[in-house]
Amino acid sequence: MATPSIASGVAGPTAESVFGPARRRIGEKAIAFALFCAAATSVVITVGIVVSLTGETLAFFADDAVTASGFLTDGQWTPLFSDPQFGIRPLVQGTLIISGIALIVAIPLGIGTAAFLSEYASPRVRKAVKPTLELLAGVPTVVFGYFALTFFTPSVLQGFLGMDVSVFNGLAGGIIVGVLIVPTVASVAEDAMSAVPQSLREGAYGLGASRRQVTVRVVVPAALSGITAGVVLGASRAVGETMVVLIAAGQVPTTSLDPRNPMETMTAFIGATGKGDVPTGSTGYKAIFAVGFALFLMTLILNMISIRFVRRYRQVYE
Amino acid sequence: MSDDELTPASTLREVSDSDSSSSEPRDEPGLPAVPGEVPAVPAGQPHAPVPVVAHADVIDDAIDNPVFITEKLSVSYGTAPAVLDVSLRVPEKQITAFIGPSGCGKSTIIRCFNRMNDLIPGAHVEGTVRYHGVDLYGSDIDSVQVRKRIGMVFQKPNPFPKSIYDNIAFGPKVLGMKGSMDQIVEEALRRASLWDDVKDRLKDNAFGMSGGQQQRLCIARALATNPDVLLMDEPCSALDPISTGRIEDLMHELKETVSIVIVTHNMQQAARVSDRTAFFIVDMGSSEEARIGRLVEYGPTDRIFTNPHDIRTEEYVSGKFG
Numbered sequence A: 001m002a003t004p005s006i007a008s009g010v011a012g013p014t015a016e017s018v019f020g021p022a023r024r025r026i027g028e029k030a031i032a033f034a035l036f037c038a039a040a041t042s043v044v045i046t047v048g049i050v051v052s053l054t055g056e057t058l059a060f061f062a063d064d065a066v067t068a069s070g071f072l073t074d075g076q077w078t079p080l081f082s083d084p085q086f087g088i089r090p091l092v093q094g095t096l097i098i099s100g101i102a103l104i105v106a107i108p109l110g111i112g113t114a115a116f117l118s119e120y121a122s123p124r125v126r127k128a129v130k131p132t133l134e135l136l137a138g139v140p141t142v143v144f145g146y147f148a149l150t151f152f153t154p155s156v157l158q159g160f161l162g163m164d165v166s167v168f169n170g171l172a173g174g175i176i177v178g179v180l181i182v183p184t185v186a187s188v189a190e191d192a193m194s195a196v197p198q199s200l201r202e203g204a205y206g207l208g209a210s211r212r213q214v215t216v217r218v219v220v221p222a223a224l225s226g227i228t229a230g231v232v233l234g235a236s237r238a239v240g241e242t243m244v245v246l247i248a249a250g251q252v253p254t255t256s257l258d259p260r261n262p263m264e265t266m267t268a269f270i271g272a273t274g275k276g277d278v279p280t281g282s283t284g285y286k287a288i289f290a291v292g293f294a295l296f297l298m299t300l301i302l303n304m305i306s307i308r309f310v311r312r313y314r315q316v317y318e
Numbered sequence B: 001m002s003d004d005e006l007t008p009a010s011t012l013r014e015v016s017d018s019d020s021s022s023s024e025p026r027d028e029p030g031l032p033a034v035p036g037e038v039p040a041v042p043a044g045q046p047h048a049p050v051p052v053v054a055h056a057d058v059i060d061d062a063i064d065n066p067v068f069i070t071e072k073l074s075v076s077y078g079t080a081p082a083v084l085d086v087s088l089r090v091p092e093k094q095i096t097a098f099i100g101p102s103g104c105g106k107s108t109i110i111r112c113f114n115r116m117n118d119l120i121p122g123a124h125v126e127g128t129v130r131y132h133g134v135d136l137y138g139s140d141i142d143s144v145q146v147r148k149r150i151g152m153v154f155q156k157p158n159p160f161p162k163s164i165y166d167n168i169a170f171g172p173k174v175l176g177m178k179g180s181m182d183q184i185v186e187e188a189l190r191r192a193s194l195w196d197d198v199k200d201r202l203k204d205n206a207f208g209m210s211g212g213q214q215q216r217l218c219i220a221r222a223l224a225t226n227p228d229v230l231l232m233d234e235p236c237s238a239l240d241p242i243s244t245g246r247i248e249d250l251m252h253e254l255k256e257t258v259s260i261v262i263v264t265h266n267m268q269q270a271a272r273v274s275d276r277t278a279f280f281i282v283d284m285g286s287s288e289e290a291r292i293g294r295l296v297e298y299g300p301t302d303r304i305f306t307n308p309h310d311i312r313t314e315e316y317v318s319g320k321f322g
């Protein structure tokens, strides 16, 4: 037992005399290192992706058949033809149209679902609906793709609605991608709405507001940045979605704006060409990376916007 | 909710509280007796404890213009009862204070007056609450309608994340009130004596105000819909003494036009502002979970503070426990 050193007057207090013997910290350090490695993996992989994309993309633009201005402005994308054209516009347009349709579907459904779960549902109903939503989020997208191609287009669009659409068409692809991203939009939006302090709701109810008025006039505006984050995140998923559009929307890069026609998105091009027999090292092969790089930039920007919005709503109430 | 639906006063027993010899706590014949409790208190012992189940109307009942009458009001959350058998009458155009230790159910009871408990899943109300004679929990009553007439101010200021102007305009817009919104907003802010503080920054976000100003904004927001009653649940507990003083002054002014029920932990505040005081207690039941709030004593504030009939009230108001 160490005698209190102040009382004895021999020396000042030491860490040990105050806190007791130091604990062994080796285990702590090992765990911290293991966790650091886990966290570092995603960073390393991201960097790897960027590096590989950048390398091949630079090689693509170095190709004689390609000019940067043509890539950005030309209206034709025929990389595998004998006289290839590398205008990315049809692919970007296809991506934007299909994502746009998806958002038209997913915004009302997603926000509506979120508002229902957060403001209307009883705890019991919420307990039943949320797992269902997660189930929907867990369905492999290839299943959604065949659902769109073999059921939604023939039975709903052509059959039930009697629409004049091609077997492969952007509309079915867009709508089903929309359904696919509902869970994303809904769960982020629901988090944001649930984070709105109960005191605000009580304040509004206390003034005689109905549930609808509380939801529309208080909760949604207060959660707006979080809801926006959910929508942007959904948009980013829609832009990146591959399987559904590959299967259901066709592979025709077109500048037509009519979603009843087949169209090709950036992801569908990458998916189809990548698994096809394009010779490694050819311009067409490098084009995959150039399109991938453009796609990466698009989703990166969307995700950054989304993160900004999420931060904003977290800041307000925490 | 018209006045002609008022319960005839004859249905409720009147006891004048000036008649102090007869204002002794008495046991109602129909009341359930608690084992181990002395059922009746002999006269001439003003500080003897009343049975826990004593009703407020037994102790004090001299209100002929009640805005609320509760009878055997009990609230439970889930299966656990929180407050049992509260019977009292809240007078019109006066300030009624609810005091008592934490967890005795003050908030629970005040939230019955505008059916705020409806919002809590599992909350269950028994007994009756009459508002101007109308059963607030009647099957034909819409709780949203109720809250339009009965405003509420909460413990923590809870302005909406909107401009000062939009905060005030919220209620009138929700109610679809006619008339110039600018005028409605100005009048509400004046009534809450906030107009001079904020008239030059009505478009600013309400979060930029001080806590005391925010709370007065919440009062103004409630006043904008011209409520008949203002329920205030510890409105000053988050405020400094100066802001508290301003809100107390404000309550005195508002008393002219609205009935006020205030929950407070601050005994001096209850003594300063209120006309009548109800004292609640937590009754420790057999087990730890069975904590049940009950009304112990209710009467004119000066009597509650100077001449309480119940020993527990006296101990509480003199600061011996709680």
Ligand SMILES: Nc1ncnc2c1ncn2[C@@H]1O[C@H](COP(=O)(O)OP(=O)(O)OP(=O)(O)O)[C@@H](O)[C@H]1O
Pocket (backbone or CB within 6 Å): B077, B082, B083, B100, B101, B102, B103, B104, B105, B106, B107, B108, B109, B120, B265, B291, B293
């Ligand atoms: N939402 C709720 N769910 C479950 N139990 C609750 C809820 N609100 C209150 N209670 C319980 O009801 C009892 C009374 O609570 P209440 O909030 O009415 O007390 P109070 O007198 O206002 O206390 P305080 O002075 O601390 O505000 C307490 O035992 C509390 O735990």
Ligand SMILES: [Mg+2]
Pocket (backbone or CB within 6 Å): B106, B107, B108, B233, B263
């Ligand atoms: Mg309370």
